[in-house]
Amino acid sequence: MQELATLSTMVSAMWLTVAILAGGFARTRNRSPWYWFLLTFFLGPIAAFLLVVWPPLPAKVTAEQSLHP
Numbered sequence: 001m002q003e004l005a006t007l008s009t010m011v012s013a014m015w016l017t018v019a020i021l022a023g024g025f026a027r028t029r030n031r032s033p034w035y036w037f038l039l040t041f042f043l044g045p046i047a048a049f050l051l052v053v054w055p056p057l058p059a060k061v062t063a064e065q066s067l068h069p
Contacts, residue, residue: 015044022048029056 023037029051040047 016041018045018048022051026051029054030059031057 019037019041022040023033026036027033031051036047036051040051
């Protein structure tokens with residue numbers, strides 16, 4: 001029974017780690033970090049896989065960038 005509790009703790013820690021990393025990676029692909037953190041937290045590796053496979057969004061142009069060509 002102790003092995004099952006240890007395994008459960010390790011899987012939970014890895015699941016949370018993947019969700020945190022997916023949130024950080026989402027920022028590099030111009031996507032919402034919080035949305036992808038929560039999506040990966042609930043769907044796990046499936047959401048992380050989709051984040052990696054889908055192409056990045058185009059960068060948003062801010063007002064300051066549009067004033068300076």
